[in-house]
Amino acid sequence: MELIRASLAVVEPVADRATAHFYALLFLRHPEVRSLFPAAMDVQRDRLFRTLLAAARGAEDPAALRARMGALGRGHRRYGTLTGHYAPVGECLVQALARYAGSRWGDDTELAWRRAYRLISTIMIEAAEEDARTSPPWWQGEVVRHERRTRDVAVLTVRPDQTYPFRAGQYCSLETPWWPRVWRHYSFASAPRPDGLLTFHVKAVQAGWVSNALVHRAAPGDVLRLGPAAGAMTVDHAAGTDLLCLGGGTGIAPIRALVEEAAEHGGPGRSVEVFYGARHAAELYELDALRGLAGRLPWLTVRPVLSGAGPAEGALTGELPEVVGRFGPWSGREAVLSGPPAMVRRGVGVLLRMGLPAERVRHDLVGERASG
Numbered sequence: 273m274e275l276i277r278a279s280l281a282v283v284e285p286v287a288d289r290a291t292a293h294f295y296a297l298l299f300l301r302h303p304e305v306r307s308l309f310p311a312a313m314d315v316q317r318d319r320l321f322r323t324l325l326a327a328a329r330g331a332e333d334p335a336a337l338r339a340r341m342g343a344l345g346r347g348h349r350r351y352g353t354l355t356g357h358y359a360p361v362g363e364c365l366v367q368a369l370a371r372y373a374g375s376r377w378g379d380d381t382e383l384a385w386r387r388a389y390r391l392i393s394t395i396m397i398e399a400a401e402e403d404a405r406t407s408p409p410w411w412q413g414e415v416v417r418h419e420r421r422t423r424d425v426a427v428l429t430v431r432p433d434q435t436y437p438f439r440a441g442q443y444c445s446l447e448t449p450w451w452p453r454v455w456r457h458y459s460f461a462s463a464p465r466p467d468g469l470l471t472f473h474v475k476a477v478q479a480g481w482v483s484n485a486l487v488h489r490a491a492p493g494d495v496l497r498l499g500p501a502a503g504a505m506t507v508d509h510a511a512g513t514d515l516l517c518l519g520g521g522t523g524i525a526p527i528r529a530l531v532e533e534a535a536e537h538g539g540p541g542r543s544v545e546v547f548y549g550a551r552h553a554a555e556l557y558e559l560d561a562l563r564g565l566a567g568r569l570p571w572l573t574v575r576p577v578l579s580g581a582g583p584a585e586g587a588l589t590g591e592l593p594e595v596v597g598r599f600g601p602w603s604g605r606e607a608v609l610s611g612p613p614a615m616v617r618r619g620v621g622v623l624l625r626m627g628l629p630a631e632r633v634r635h636d637l638v639g640e641r642a643s644g
């Protein structure tokens with residue numbers, strides 16, 4: 273493990289070049305795999321190295337590595353990845369690393385990498401094969417409703433072509449017809465419904481191809497592709513634990529889904545507190561709906577929080593994590609956080625300082641969650 277870490281530390285500062293070299297080798301030697309990747313490779317490059325780093329760091333916890341790489345293997349089915357693709361990828365990876373690890377590379381390091389790659393690829397292949405027995409590699413989903421909530425936020429309702437299994441708090445990756453093979457993660461914004469429909473909140477971000485297409489171009493009748501549900505920000509409602517939810521911007525989506533799920537499964541006597549943050553009042557696009565739920569559900573409290581200048585209109589003011597820190601105590605609760613990564617990180621810090629044990633603070637800041 274030390275050998276792998278030491279070589280990664282050398283490659284990390286030149287990760288861009290090492291990854292570009294890896295893909296160049298792969299596409300030159302195996303042109304048939306080029307079609308599995310998007311036309312523009314920028315985000316993809318970044319992902320590969322982050323995944324390797326995460327795998328190297330996670331190797332000390334075999335159960336976590338297995339869970340993460342298993343999910344990755346299942347998720348790769350949607351790209352059309354086949355068992356036979358793993359060996360050539362491993363070979364090109366080792367060669368690219370060898371080239372950029374300089375003097376840290378030697379026979380022992382190479383052996384350690386080959387072993388690690390064999391372990392990871394075996395987990396991914398087994399998980400993919402197991403998944404293939406029960407699930408399609410992807411689902412088609414028809415957009416049946418498209419509502420613009422603000423200038424740059426849309427709520428999409430999608431009908432999957434077959435039963436789509438997921439839990440509130442999870443997310444999936446979506447591909448639009450306009451940017452083939454470019455996938456982005458979006459959280460489910462509603463709990464599983466009897467009619468099988470799924471909802472997503474999408475904000476068009478600068479230079480975000482997929483998000484801009486989903487907000488400004490998508491319309492009822494368009495067909496998206498959906499990868500399988502992923503993410504561990506789920507809640508065991510049977511335990512009846514009180515919840516503290518922090519949702520910033522479109523990060524309110526999985527919180528909304530969890531509240532719906534709590535309404536279906538959570539017993540009375542439980543308390544759910546939602547802090548919903550945005551910069552300006554006009555951006556609290558889900559507030560009316562949440563207030564509607566709070567009006568019906570006596571255990572639900574919704575507190576809007578505004579961090580920008582301008583009229584507060586009955587909202588609390590300040591950055592979301594700090595505002596939550598002014599309330600409490602939260603020590604008996606389970607916390608879920610969703611929103612911009614900086615908000616989630618600061619929120620986790622505040623809650624740990626307030627005495628919440630780390631295992632009760634849940635979020636899905638997965639390295640892969642690229643906005644766009």
Ligand SMILES: NC(=O)C1=CN([C@@H]2O[C@H](COP(=O)(O)OP(=O)(O)OC[C@H]3O[C@@H](n4cnc5c(N)ncnc54)[C@H](O)[C@@H]3O)[C@@H](O)[C@H]2O)C=CC1
Pocket residue numbers: 443459475519520521522523524525526548549550551555577578579590591592593609610611612613614615618635636637641642643
């Ligand atoms: N499961 C998850 O974790 C989900 C995450 N997201 C992410 O949430 C983000 C939403 O973006 P927008 O709607 O543009 O949100 P935004 O930038 O408008 O911010 C929303 C809230 O986060 C707070 N915030 C932003 N930066 C902060 C910082 N550095 N420190 C403390 N608080 C901060 C703001 O004060 C505001 O209350 C995207 O990055 C999206 O990828 C979205 C859905 C689900």
